[in-house]
Amino acid sequence: MLGERVAIVGAGYTPLRPISPEVSFREMIFEAAVKAYADAGIRPHDVSTFVSVAEDYNDGTAITDEYVPDQLGAVLKPVQTVSGDGITGLASLVMQLETGQLDLAVIEGHSKASNVVRPAHIQAFALDPIYARPLAFHPNYVAGLEMRAFLAATGNTEAQAALVAALNRASALRNPLAAYPARMTADDVLTSRPEAEPLKRGDIAATADGAIVLVLARESQLARYKLNGRPVFINGIGWGQHTPNIEERDLHRAIYAEQSGRMAYKMAGITNPASQIDFAEVDDTFSYKQLQHLEALGLAETGQAGRLLEQGVFSPGGALPVNVSGGHLGCGYTHEMAGLRSVLEVVLQLRGTAGERQLPGVRVGLAQSWRGIPTTSGAVAVLGRE
Amino acid sequence: MKPFSGTSLTDHALTTGEVLLTYWKVKAEYQWDAGLAMSTYLNGLKQGKLLGIHCPQCRRTLIPPRVFCELCFRPLDQWVELANIGKINTYSVSYVNWDATRRQTPEVPAVIEIDGASPGMGILHLMGEVGDTLEAITRRLKVGTPVQAVWKPDSEREGAITDIRYFRPIG
Numbered sequence: 213m214l215g216e217r218v219a220i221v222g223a224g225y226t227p228l229r230p231i232s233p234e235v236s237f238r239e240m241i242f243e244a245a246v247k248a249y250a251d252a253g254i255r256p257h258d259v260s261t262f263v264s265v266a267e268d269y270n271d272g273t274a275i276t277d278e279y280v281p282d283q284l285g286a287v288l289k290p291v292q293t294v295s296g297d298g299i300t301g302l303a304s305l306v307m308q309l310e311t312g313q314l315d316l317a318v319i320e321g322h323s324k325a326s327n328v329v330r331p332a333h334i335q336a337f338a339l340d341p342i343y344a345r346p347l348a349f350h351p352n353y354v355a356g357l358e359m360r361a362f363l364a365a366t367g368n369t370e371a372q373a374a375l376v377a378a379l380n381r382a383s384a385l386r387n388p389l390a391a392y393p394a395r396m397t398a399d400d401v402l403t404s405r406p407e408a409e410p411l412k413r414g415d416i417a418a419t420a421d422g423a424i425v426l427v428l429a430r431e432s433q434l435a436r437y438k439l440n441g442r443p444v445f446i447n448g449i450g451w452g453q454h455t456p457n458i459e460e461r462d463l464h465r466a467i468y469a470e471q472s473g474r475m476a477y478k479m480a481g482i483t484n485p486a487s488q489i490d491f492a493e494v495d496d497t498f499s500y501k502q503l504q505h506l507e508a509l510g511l512a513e514t515g516q517a518g519r520l521l522e523q524g525v526f527s528p529g530g531a532l533p534v535n536v537s538g539g540h541l542g543c544g545y546t547h548e549m550a551g552l553r554s555v556l557e558v559v560l561q562l563r564g565t566a567g568e569r570q571l572p573g574v575r576v577g578l579a580q581s582w583r584g585i586p587t588t589s590g591a592v593a594v595l596g597r598e
Numbered sequence: 599m600k601p602f603s604g605t606s607l608t609d610h611a612l613t614t615g616e617v618l619l620t621y622w623k624v625k626a627e628y629q630w631d632a633g634l635a636m637s638t639y640l641n642g643l644k645q646g647k648l649l650g651i652h653c654p655q656c657r658r659t660l661i662p663p664r665v666f667c668e669l670c671f672r673p674l675d676q677w678v679e680l681a682n683i684g685k686i687n688t689y690s691v692s693y694v695n696w697d698a699t700r701r702q703t704p705e706v707p708a709v710i711e712i713d714g715a716s717p718g719m720g721i722l723h724l725m726g727e728v729g730d731t732l733e734a735i736t737r738r739l740k741v742g743t744p745v746q747a748v749w750k751p752d753s754e755r756e757g758a759i760t761d762i763r764y765f766r767p768i769g
């Protein structure tokens with residue numbers, strides 16, 4: 213149980229794009245920060261603590277957090293890097309606020325994925341150096357192994373996974389932030405180039421550049437800072453991970469998502485997620501991941517996610533809309549920032565400011581993240597209007 | 599000295615494979631977007647100019663430039679051309695290469711406060727025409743010694759910090 217509730221009171225972001233050659237990562241963060249502070253109605257001088265989610269190997273600079281404070285208005289303030297996905301960073305910031313010693317806090321995520329010349333080599337560098345790396349497969353094979361195990365164990369199909377990609381790319385057409393909106397069919401995905409079979413090119417989210425800044429406050433401080441707009445409360449947050457050894461994993465399961473879901477639900481008092489959660493943004497870095505994550509989070513029974521998808525349950529007009537933003541498949545995968553992008557969509561929806569893709573009457577939303585290949589770590593946040 | 603108890607690790611154990619090591623060379627390659635501030639600055643260097651930027655709020659002139667003032671947290675766009683002279687803020691005399699081998703003649707990295715920029719604003723570069731020995735260098739260079747940029751010829755400049763060959767003491 214949280215001691216005092218924490219709310220997201222400001223959000224700033226740049227659009228996501230496949231490349232962004234006209235701005236440096238600092239200038240991109242500055243844009244997002246200026247917008248976030250204006251959105252919250254605060255000055256950066258009022259903020260007591262900052263978290264940056266970043267991975268040095270993705271940024272291409274060691275101890276990359278040293279390069280973050282200037283563009284956040286965080287000069288001479290505490291800045292901490294969480295080298296994990298955005299929701300794990302958010303959890304760390306919530307814990308800082310839970311001490312009761314700090315009022316306003318800021319989290320920053322950014323992606324310059326386009327600046328990494330050999331992304332597969334960076335991914336491979338995260339594999340076990342003795343048992344996995346010398347085999348020298350393209351690291352996407354880890355997703356291929358998982359996908360086959362998941363489909364075999366649950367009865368979900370390749371065609372249903374392909375439909376995830378087609379639907380998310382189509383949803384992105386209604387999201388001005390998205391980098392990869394497209395009209396395509398499940399067949400287009402199924403007939404796209406095989407990568408790590410059963411995984412095809414169309415099943416894989418392409419990377420994007422962008423920056424997101426969120427402002428957080430303790431509930432008791434909302435009136436004091438005369439904050440603009442509607443606060444969105446973090447009612448539960450959780451994280452988890454499984455073994456680093458690929459050969460020891462339950463490759464069909466997303467155990468990290470099961471764990472983090474349980475932790476967040478307990479905190480938020482959620483006992484029946486499928487009926488208590490109004491909509492969700494779940495990680496879909498690979499199409500099958502969306503189905504696997506929905507089942508791990510209890511938002512679909514084991515083996516049912518694909519069928520429910522076909523029935524339209526997860527569509528914008530369905531009973532439990534999933535990835536109305538377009539997900540990572542439609543918006544672009546943004547490394548450590550990816551979890552914050554999912555949180556951002558939940559915030560916009562709960563505020564009622566999601567524009568053309570606004571879901572009517574939503575009160576509780578879930579955002580879930582995975583740290584990508586080859587990890588088994590991830591996090592979940594349950595957010596609410598009240 | 600009394601020997602430690604136990605079995606010590608020998609060079610022999612490592613070279614014969616009794617104790618195994620594993621080797622990996624990471625292929626980490628990047629192509630960073632310089633962005634607005636850095637691109638403008640680097641283009642200036644290509645033309646043989648040092649460009650700074652002025653903040654009308656705190657009235658500082660910043661070099662290297664950025665498109666926001668980190669203290670006032672506001673966007674900046676008042677570019678100014680600065681002289682290619684300045685003063686030594688501090689310097690060091692470096693005798694070691696990256697691979698820890700010793701250098702015969704030392705290198706002299708220095709922080710140079712550029713004339714016309716605000717106090718404490720300067721650029722990191724290297725010194726030249728200062729001699730080859732510690733004695734000669736420390737005699738020639740003091741904190742506060744005036745220095746000037748020595749540029750590469752037009753045809754060799756490419757929009758990089760190395761378009762300045764080095765700074766040399768003047769006066």
Ligand SMILES: [Zn+2]
Nearest residue numbers: 653656667670
């Ligand atoms: Zn200023």
